[in-house]
Amino acid sequence: MxxxxxxxxxxxxxxxxxxxxxxxxxxxxxxxxxxxxxxxxRGMAFIGDAVAHAVFPGLAIAFLFSGSLxxxxxxxxxxxxxxxxxxxxxxxxxxxxxxxxxxxxxxALGIVVIxxxxxxxxxxxxxxxxxxxxxxxxxxYVVGGTTIAVLLAVFLLHKEFVAVxxxxxxxxxxxxxxxxxxxxxxxxxxxxxxxxxQTIGNILVLALLVTPAATARLLTDRLPxxxxxxxxxxxxxxxxxxxxxxxxxxxxxxxxxxxxxxAFLLAHVTAPRHGLLARLTA
Amino acid sequence: xxxxxEMTDVAADLxxxxxxxxxxxxxxAGELVALLGPNGAGKTTLLRAALGLVxxxxxxxxxxxSAPGYVPQRxxxxxxxxxxxxxxxxxxxxxxxxxxxxxxxxxxxxxxxALDRVHLNELRKRPVGELSGGQRQRxxxxxxxxxxxxxxxxxxxxxxxxxxxxxxxxxxFADLARDRAVVMATHDLAAAAxxxxxxxxxxxxxxxxxxxxxxxxxxxxxxxxxVGPGSHLLKLVGA
Numbered sequence: 001m002x003x004x005x006x007x008x009x010x011x012x013x014x015x016x017x018x019x020x021x022x023x024x025x026x027x028x029x030x031x032x033x034x035x036x037x038x039x040x041x042r043g044m045a046f047i048g049d050a051v052a053h054a055v056f057p058g059l060a061i062a063f064l065f066s067g068s069l070x071x072x073x074x075x076x077x078x079x080x081x082x083x084x085x086x087x088x089x090x091x092x093x094x095x096x097x098x099x100x101x102x103x104x105x106x107x108a109l110g111i112v113v114i115x116x117x118x119x120x121x122x123x124x125x126x127x128x129x130x131x132x133x134x135x136x137x138x139x140x141y142v143v144g145g146t147t148i149a150v151l152l153a154v155f156l157l158h159k160e161f162v163a164v165x166x167x168x169x170x171x172x173x174x175x176x177x178x179x180x181x182x183x184x185x186x187x188x189x190x191x192x193x194x195x196x197x198q199t200i201g202n203i204l205v206l207a208l209l210v211t212p213a214a215t216a217r218l219l220t221d222r223l224p225x226x227x228x229x230x231x232x233x234x235x236x237x238x239x240x241x242x243x244x245x246x247x248x249x250x251x252x253x254x255x256x257x258x259x260x261x262x263a264f265l266l267a268h269v270t271a272p273r274h275g276l277l278a279r280l281t282a
Numbered sequence: 283x284x285x286x287x288e289m290t291d292v293a294a295d296l297x298x299x300x301x302x303x304x305x306x307x308x309x310x311a312g313e314l315v316a317l318l319g320p321n322g323a324g325k326t327t328l329l330r331a332a333l334g335l336v337x338x339x340x341x342x343x344x345x346x347x348s349a350p351g352y353v354p355q356r357x358x359x360x361x362x363x364x365x366x367x368x369x370x371x372x373x374x375x376x377x378x379x380x381x382x383x384x385x386x387x388x389x390x391x392x393x394x395x396a397l398d399r400v401h402l403n404e405l406r407k408r409p410v411g412e413l414s415g416g417q418r419q420r421x422x423x424x425x426x427x428x429x430x431x432x433x434x435x436x437x438x439x440x441x442x443x444x445x446x447x448x449x450x451x452x453x454x455f456a457d458l459a460r461d462r463a464v465v466m467a468t469h470d471l472a473a474a475a476x477x478x479x480x481x482x483x484x485x486x487x488x489x490x491x492x493x494x495x496x497x498x499x500x501x502x503x504x505x506x507x508x509v510g511p512g513s514h515l516l517k518l519v520g521a
Binding site for chain 2 (some may be wrong): 170
């Protein structure tokens with residue numbers, strides 16, 4: 001299918017779910033790209049994975065009671081982020097163990113809950129691997145509003161997040177509330193993940209969080225540039241991925257992830273200063 | 283002499299284990315003081331107690347100014363972060379700039395002044411990951427200086443640095459100590475004895491405190507470092 005045909009399909013009123021899916025995937029990719037920069041630079045990809053899995057019971061409960069998936073996922077993700085932040089203050093246990101406990105527990109809870117729902121297998125697959133159909137109009141406003149809120153929070157708290165990432169002890173000595181900043185960051189990660197879960201799926205959403213930011217990191221040594229590049233790469237990957245998936249009837253989540261992975265590999269080879277080519281020719 | 287940093291009967295624990303007991307010390311403006319002791323003697327804990335990062339079991343810490351400047355061990359910092367030298371120094375001002383606010387011209391001037399003091403202004407746009415060990419130490423120093431603190435705490439600033447870098451830093455510290463109190467935890471006994479106005483021997487508590495020339499009692503050094511009378515450490519410090 002030519003890109004022109006794809007544009008025609010986007011404008012086709014009979015296929016109204018398509019532009020909706022594209023909008024949501026793109027906005028979610030923008031959020032994940034921006035928040036993902038902190039995730040990548042702090043080496044907290046595992047937290048991102050945890051939050052992504054932890055939203056699952058919330059989605060399952062919302063699904064079972066026909067509530068808003070977005071609200072259910074957000075609540076579950078935030079509760080898990082809170083539990084991890086609190087339990088990780090105990091120095092006897094390393095943070096990754098705490099995360100390992102809670103995210104699998106949350107995921108297990110989700111599985112048990114959704115097994116109560118009629119049409120168990122089909123809805124499970126939709127949650128895990130994403131889908132572009134069945135998105136209510138209401139979600140467009142929720143995702144749009146959340147995008148603005150997340151970007152605003154990042155804009156307002158950027159220098160604090162940077163200070164905590166650079167040197168936690170120093171941030172604490174300067175009087176920053178490190179615990180609260182961690183918590184806010186986890187909540188932002190959760191929001192970005194939940195918005196992405198519907199189209200891309202629970203398991204694959206980590207790619208949206210990590211891959212564009214990691215790709216951007218390869219391309220620049222300047223954080224402001226990285227934080228502009230990452231959402232652009234994410235949104236580009238979401239658009240191209242959706243186009244490819246629509247044209248060849250591939251699953252949308254998997255196609256978006258593979259598109260982003262291709263971009264990452266391309267950057268790894270051709271990045272201006274640290275890429276393979278630059279190193280070989282230097 | 284009014285003390286810029288004073289600790290009175292300080293005791294502190296770490297993970298339920300007693301680390302510091304009955305620590306008493308005073309450091310005045312204009313003094314460069316070395317904090318000496320073996321690993322696990324509580325040097326870092328003492329500095330962190332002065333910063334208010336360690337809860338005190340008992341005793342009192344008083345510090346001139348709002349908070350001491352702190353230069354942590356170099357490995358505490360995330361050097362692979364995509365930040366320039368000036369961004370890093372600016373992060374020392376994060377509280378002064380204020381929540382939800384962006385840096386203004388005055389803040390950048392403070393950053394450049396601090397970089398001038400450590401002779402790094404020409405590298406201010408460079409990513410911190412590309413700096414040498416000595417330059418990294420000076421960036422951390424500038425970050426501490428950007429708030430013009432009357433007390434400066436340095437945790438093992440010489441570790442892993444070559445001689446020229448160490449000498450550049452030593453000269454800097456001596457210069458900075460002219461109008462403030464500088465306390466430096468270090469394992470470099472010879473350099474400390476040569477450059478510092480005073481040495482504090484610490485092992486859980488202050489075992490001796492005075493100018494290098496007055497610390498001739500081998501017993502104090504032996505107790506601090508847990509070495510025997512034949513140790514070459516005693517010859518090194520001239521005890």
